[in-house]
Amino acid sequence: MTTPLTSPIRTCLWMEKDGEAAATFYTSLIPGSAIQDSHGFRGGDVRALVVNFHLGGVPYMILNGGPHFTLSPAASISVLTEDQAETDRLWDALIANGGQESQCGWLVDPWGLSWQITPRAVMDMTFSDDPEASERARQAMYTMTRLDIATMRTAFENAG
Known part of the structure:
Protein backbone atom coordinates (compact mmCIF):
# COMPACT_ATOMS: atom_id res chain seq x y z
CA MET A 1 0.00 0.00 0.00
CA THR A 2 1.26 3.47 -0.86
CA THR A 3 1.38 5.95 2.02
CA PRO A 4 2.18 9.69 1.96
CA LEU A 5 5.73 8.79 2.87
CA THR A 6 6.18 6.31 0.02
CA SER A 7 4.02 7.85 -2.70
CA PRO A 8 5.99 8.47 -5.89
CA ILE A 9 3.73 11.44 -6.68
CA ARG A 10 3.72 14.69 -4.72
CA THR A 11 3.13 18.35 -5.45
CA CYS A 12 6.29 20.48 -5.42
CA LEU A 13 5.93 24.00 -4.05
CA TRP A 14 8.78 26.32 -5.12
CA MET A 15 9.58 28.87 -2.44
CA GLU A 16 12.29 31.48 -2.37
CA LYS A 17 13.35 30.57 1.16
CA ASP A 18 12.06 29.47 4.57
CA GLY A 19 10.40 26.31 3.23
CA GLU A 20 11.20 24.38 6.38
CA ALA A 21 9.40 27.00 8.50
CA ALA A 22 6.43 26.91 6.11
CA ALA A 23 6.20 23.10 6.23
CA THR A 24 6.45 23.12 10.03
CA PHE A 25 3.65 25.68 10.19
CA TYR A 26 1.42 23.87 7.68
CA THR A 27 1.79 20.51 9.44
CA SER A 28 0.87 22.14 12.76
CA LEU A 29 -2.47 23.28 11.30
CA ILE A 30 -3.84 20.13 9.68
CA PRO A 31 -4.48 17.05 11.86
CA GLY A 32 -2.72 13.89 10.71
CA SER A 33 0.12 15.83 9.07
CA ALA A 34 3.88 15.45 9.45
CA ILE A 35 7.25 16.38 8.02
CA GLN A 36 8.84 13.31 6.44
CA ASP A 37 12.38 14.56 5.92
CA SER A 38 14.49 17.43 4.67
CA HIS A 39 17.65 17.57 2.63
CA GLY A 40 20.19 20.37 2.82
CA PHE A 41 22.25 22.30 0.37
CA ARG A 42 25.76 21.01 -0.27
CA GLY A 43 28.89 22.66 1.05
CA GLY A 44 27.97 23.06 4.71
CA ASP A 45 24.90 25.27 4.23
CA VAL A 46 22.50 24.16 6.98
CA ARG A 47 19.33 25.39 5.29
CA ALA A 48 16.97 22.81 3.82
CA LEU A 49 16.87 22.65 0.04
CA VAL A 50 13.96 20.18 -0.05
CA VAL A 51 11.36 19.46 2.64
CA ASN A 52 9.04 16.46 2.18
CA PHE A 53 5.84 16.48 4.22
CA HIS A 54 2.19 15.54 4.08
CA LEU A 55 -0.98 17.39 5.00
CA GLY A 56 -3.71 15.04 6.15
CA GLY A 57 -2.13 12.26 4.11
CA VAL A 58 -1.54 14.27 0.89
CA PRO A 59 2.19 14.43 0.05
CA TYR A 60 3.99 17.67 -0.80
CA MET A 61 7.54 18.86 -1.10
CA ILE A 62 8.90 22.37 -0.77
CA LEU A 63 11.92 23.35 -2.82
CA ASN A 64 13.81 26.38 -1.51
CA GLY A 65 14.79 27.36 -5.02
CA GLY A 66 15.44 31.07 -4.73
CA PRO A 67 13.70 34.00 -6.41
CA HIS A 68 13.48 32.53 -9.92
CA PHE A 69 9.79 31.53 -9.68
CA THR A 70 6.92 32.65 -7.48
Missing part, protein backbone atom coordinates in the same frame (compact mmCIF):
# COMPACT_ATOMS: atom_id res chain seq x y z
CA LEU A 71 3.79 30.93 -6.24
CA SER A 72 0.51 31.87 -7.90
CA PRO A 73 -3.22 31.52 -7.17
CA ALA A 74 -3.32 29.29 -10.26
CA ALA A 75 -2.39 26.49 -7.83
CA SER A 76 -3.77 26.34 -4.31
CA ILE A 77 -4.27 23.96 -1.42
CA SER A 78 -7.97 23.35 -0.89
CA VAL A 79 -9.16 22.31 2.57
CA LEU A 80 -12.72 21.14 3.24
CA THR A 81 -13.59 22.04 6.82
CA GLU A 82 -16.21 20.39 8.99
CA ASP A 83 -17.66 23.52 10.61
CA GLN A 84 -17.29 27.27 11.10
CA ALA A 85 -14.92 26.84 14.05
CA GLU A 86 -12.43 24.84 11.95
CA THR A 87 -12.84 27.32 9.09
CA ASP A 88 -12.11 30.24 11.39
CA ARG A 89 -9.13 28.50 13.06
CA LEU A 90 -7.42 27.78 9.75
CA TRP A 91 -8.32 31.16 8.25
CA ASP A 92 -7.01 33.12 11.22
CA ALA A 93 -3.77 31.13 11.38
CA LEU A 94 -3.06 31.39 7.65
CA ILE A 95 -3.62 35.15 7.37
CA ALA A 96 -1.74 35.98 10.57
CA ASN A 97 1.75 37.44 10.22
CA GLY A 98 1.36 38.81 6.71
CA GLY A 99 -1.19 36.60 4.97
CA GLN A 100 -3.86 38.23 2.80
CA GLU A 101 -7.57 37.58 2.47
CA SER A 102 -9.05 37.17 -0.97
CA GLN A 103 -12.58 36.48 -2.22
CA CYS A 104 -14.85 33.46 -1.81
CA GLY A 105 -12.83 31.54 0.76
CA TRP A 106 -9.42 32.11 -0.83
CA LEU A 107 -6.39 33.53 0.94
CA VAL A 108 -2.64 33.81 0.50
CA ASP A 109 -0.44 32.80 3.42
CA PRO A 110 2.71 34.70 4.50
CA TRP A 111 4.88 32.53 2.18
CA GLY A 112 2.73 33.40 -0.85
CA LEU A 113 0.89 30.07 -1.10
CA SER A 114 -2.81 30.29 -1.99
CA TRP A 115 -5.38 28.32 0.00
CA GLN A 116 -9.09 27.67 -0.35
CA ILE A 117 -10.75 27.16 3.04
CA THR A 118 -14.22 25.79 2.30
CA PRO A 119 -16.74 24.38 4.77
CA ARG A 120 -18.38 21.15 3.56
CA ALA A 121 -21.76 22.81 4.16
CA VAL A 122 -20.88 25.42 1.53
CA MET A 123 -20.23 22.68 -1.01
CA ASP A 124 -23.57 21.08 -0.13
CA MET A 125 -25.40 24.37 -0.63
CA THR A 126 -23.68 25.51 -3.81
CA PHE A 127 -24.11 22.11 -5.47
CA SER A 128 -27.62 21.42 -4.18
CA ASP A 129 -30.32 19.87 -6.35
CA ASP A 130 -32.28 23.12 -5.84
CA PRO A 131 -30.73 25.47 -8.43
CA GLU A 132 -32.44 28.60 -7.10
CA ALA A 133 -31.31 27.97 -3.52
CA SER A 134 -27.80 27.18 -4.77
CA GLU A 135 -27.71 30.44 -6.69
CA ARG A 136 -28.78 32.40 -3.60
CA ALA A 137 -25.99 30.73 -1.60
CA ARG A 138 -23.46 31.51 -4.35
CA GLN A 139 -24.55 35.14 -4.52
CA ALA A 140 -24.02 35.42 -0.76
CA MET A 141 -20.60 33.76 -1.13
CA TYR A 142 -19.52 36.28 -3.77
CA THR A 143 -19.72 39.05 -1.14
CA MET A 144 -17.42 37.23 1.30
CA THR A 145 -13.75 36.77 1.93
CA ARG A 146 -13.90 34.17 4.75
CA LEU A 147 -16.90 31.91 4.11
CA ASP A 148 -19.68 32.19 6.69
CA ILE A 149 -21.89 29.12 6.86
CA ALA A 150 -24.76 30.80 8.75
CA THR A 151 -25.02 33.71 6.31
CA MET A 152 -24.94 31.38 3.34
CA ARG A 153 -27.50 29.06 4.94
CA THR A 154 -29.85 32.01 5.48
CA ALA A 155 -29.54 32.95 1.80
CA PHE A 156 -29.94 29.32 0.76
CA GLU A 157 -33.13 28.81 2.79
CA ASN A 158 -34.87 32.13 2.12
CA ALA A 159 -36.43 32.56 -1.29
CA GLY A 160 -37.04 36.10 -0.69
